Amino acid sequence: MAGGPRDDALRFEEPPKLKGRKRFLQSLQRMSSSPSLARMGRVPSSTYRIGGKASMSCVSLASSSSAYGHTYGNPSQSSVGFSTAPTSVVTTPAPENQTFDFRSRIRIIGQTVSCQTAQTPLTAPLPPEVRTGPKEVQYGNGLDVAVIDRDYFSKPTLDVVSKRKPRNIDFWGEMPDEIKVHIFRFLKPWEIVRCSAVSKAWHKMCFDGQLWTNIDTHEYYRDIPSASLVRIMTAAGPFVRDLNLRGCAQLWERWNTHGQAISDACQNLEYFSLEGCRIDRGSVHSFLLDNIRLVHINFCGVQAITNSELRTIAHRCPQLESLNVSWCTHMDTKGLHKIVQGCSKLKEIKASETRGWTEKDFILELFKRNTLERLVVSHSDIDDEALQLLFHGSNPEIDPLTDKAIVPPRRFRHLNFSRCNLLTDKGIKCLSHNVPQLAGLQVSHIISLTDDAFQHLFEGTPLLTHLDMEEIDDVTNSTLQTLSQSPCAPLLQHLNISYCENLGDTGMLYIMRYCKSLRTVDMDNTRVSDLVLTEAAASVRKRDFRQSVAFTEALDCYGNIPRTPPKVALHLTVYDCQNVTWTGIREIMSRNTEPNRSRIISLKCFYGYQDTVNEHMKRVRSGRLDSAMRLERKWAEYMIATEEAGAGGAGARRRRRRAREAAMVHADEEEGGPRGGRRRARSGGCVVM
Numbered sequence: 001m002a003g004g005p006r007d008d009a010l011r012f013e014e015p016p017k018l019k020g021r022k023r024f025l026q027s028l029q030r031m032s033s034s035p036s037l038a039r040m041g042r043v044p045s046s047t048y049r050i051g052g053k054a055s056m057s058c059v060s061l062a063s064s065s066s067a068y069g070h071t072y073g074n075p076s077q078s079s080v081g082f083s084t085a086p087t088s089v090v091t092t093p094a095p096e097n098q099t100f101d102f103r104s105r106i107r108i109i110g111q112t113v114s115c116q117t118a119q120t121p122l123t124a125p126l127p128p129e130v131r132t133g134p135k136e137v138q139y140g141n142g143l144d145v146a147v148i149d150r151d152y153f154s155k156p157t158l159d160v161v162s163k164r165k166p167r168n169i170d171f172w173g174e175m176p177d178e179i180k181v182h183i184f185r186f187l188k189p190w191e192i193v194r195c196s197a198v199s200k201a202w203h204k205m206c207f208d209g210q211l212w213t214n215i216d217t218h219e220y221y222r223d224i225p226s227a228s229l230v231r232i233m234t235a236a237g238p239f240v241r242d243l244n245l246r247g248c249a250q251l252w253e254r255w256n257t258h259g260q261a262i263s264d265a266c267q268n269l270e271y272f273s274l275e276g277c278r279i280d281r282g283s284v285h286s287f288l289l290d291n292i293r294l295v296h297i298n299f300c301g302v303q304a305i306t307n308s309e310l311r312t313i314a315h316r317c318p319q320l321e322s323l324n325v326s327w328c329t330h331m332d333t334k335g336l337h338k339i340v341q342g343c344s345k346l347k348e349i350k351a352s353e354t355r356g357w358t359e360k361d362f363i364l365e366l367f368k369r370n371t372l373e374r375l376v377v378s379h380s381d382i383d384d385e386a387l388q389l390l391f392h393g394s395n396p397e398i399d400p401l402t403d404k405a406i407v408p409p410r411r412f413r414h415l416n417f418s419r420c421n422l423l424t425d426k427g428i429k430c431l432s433h434n435v436p437q438l439a440g441l442q443v444s445h446i447i448s449l450t451d452d453a454f455q456h457l458f459e460g461t462p463l464l465t466h467l468d469m470e471e472i473d474d475v476t477n478s479t480l481q482t483l484s485q486s487p488c489a490p491l492l493q494h495l496n497i498s499y500c501e502n503l504g505d506t507g508m509l510y511i512m513r514y515c516k517s518l519r520t521v522d523m524d525n526t527r528v529s530d531l532v533l534t535e536a537a538a539s540v541r542k543r544d545f546r547q548s549v550a551f552t553e554a555l556d557c558y559g560n561i562p563r564t565p566p567k568v569a570l571h572l573t574v575y576d577c578q579n580v581t582w583t584g585i586r587e588i589m590s591r592n593t594e595p596n597r598s599r600i601i602s603l604k605c606f607y608g609y610q611d612t613v614n615e616h617m618k619r620v621r622s623g624r625l626d627s628a629m630r631l632e633r634k635w636a637e638y639m640i641a642t643e644e645a646g647a648g649g650a651g652a653r654r655r656r657r658r659a660r661e662a663a664m665v666h667a668d669e670e671e672g673g674p675r676g677g678r679r680r681a682r683s684g685g686c687v688v689m
Contacts, residue, residue: 237265480507
């Protein structure tokens, strides 16, 4: 038949007739897929949302235009008993080429129909909640049907990803304790004590022993209460290595009640300082008994220290290297003798204002040990005979050619004999050629010393860097000349000749010229003049030039040396020097304002000039050279105007008298010494020429 289906087409059996509610639902399904609705231009149902969940009007997708139902062959042959109308969407055109969409969510149930020309039509049943029959309805006997496995149209097209709410993170609470301790270490001790009042957790963390391995109270001992200090020491006791209680006078009442607890907690000390503290002997004794690892002990000014405590140190502290018992008036060298015998590693003894330094047994024990590198015995009763025993021993062998004792060289690096008035030139001569490693020597306020004591001393100390000869009246410029020609001249850094009234330009010019490493020179109340200041400025300028040549490789892209704040290379103290005038001060200021200077001079002068000098130095170090030069020029103009105004008026007689005194001083230097004596140079200012 021309208009009918072919004979070889697969025929479907008619479904059984339904009744009642089932029949009504089947009619609705047919009506929603009827092609007449599409031709009439029917508007889609208001309940149908494009892009949303499907409605009942699109449950049948068996038409040729549906993306989920296709036929392979003649559509009229495979639509027997089923609707092939398009969906209810009016604007959806039918595809020209019918292809199978592999993205469709279908499942083949049972066996495939053996047919070469057609496939089983794809249909979608009603939703489960309104389906009348079972989930899988078989149309016909033993015929397999492809159905949708899941409710595809009940889910939205796009999945809306819900935003995750940010979780509140407690950084401090979840942080490890080790990191918390590391953060607290950046705070100062008094800041940690204040943080302990934030909360209980912070209070526990602030008094953790790992924060207090080094307790040094010399910066905040006035601000910290005694209760907090005791709590810190008891809580951090096993961790404490360095305990410095310098100046903690507020602990006087706590030692009686908590002294034993503190000593029991702190048993791993290596550095222990009670300088200036008021403490009972029982607490000191407990500390010394419980700490056998002590290396440095500082009991300076502690009145509770006696020879008994020193014997305890000798028995309990074999690792001791440094001991400071200066100004301990209740002990003497008998206790020190025990320490020297019991502590084989002892390198430093500071025992200023102590008695018994004339005991031969103690001095000979120091000579035999030969381990000391630093000895401070200022204000003591040591004499020339004790120094001979200390450096030469008893009955040494004498070299017949040089008339010197043949003994092993001493290891002293620093010696302080200041204010030991029993010493003379004979005792100081014992140091010659016996202390080759000596770097610091202090012999200030020994009024009996002369030039003879230093003539051969500087030749045997090639490493000398610090020399203090303050207020030695009989030392002359020849000593300074000898020092400038000695092997230690290039290494000399600190020189103190204050109140040496016989020293002037003749000796200091050599020092400024040949001692290239000078950093500090104290020459107040001496006869130096503006010539020394000029030579010092020239010497520092030469050092700065050599430094610039050494760093020529450190140039920027423009070929200039990078600009950095200048550093102070030399500190000069020249107040109360009658021969120093404002012209010498101006020479220093002028040299400091030169461009591209990296080294300058710091000056301490007459108090009337000091404010101007300080302001000038402040501007130079901050890089404001133009402002510093303007200040120097204005100050020079003021000083010149002041001199011109007072040339014939008030103060002229005083200036003439001081000019005559300066001329007499210069004449004395030319002839080799003062004539008829001279009063002490303790005037109140400099001469304005």
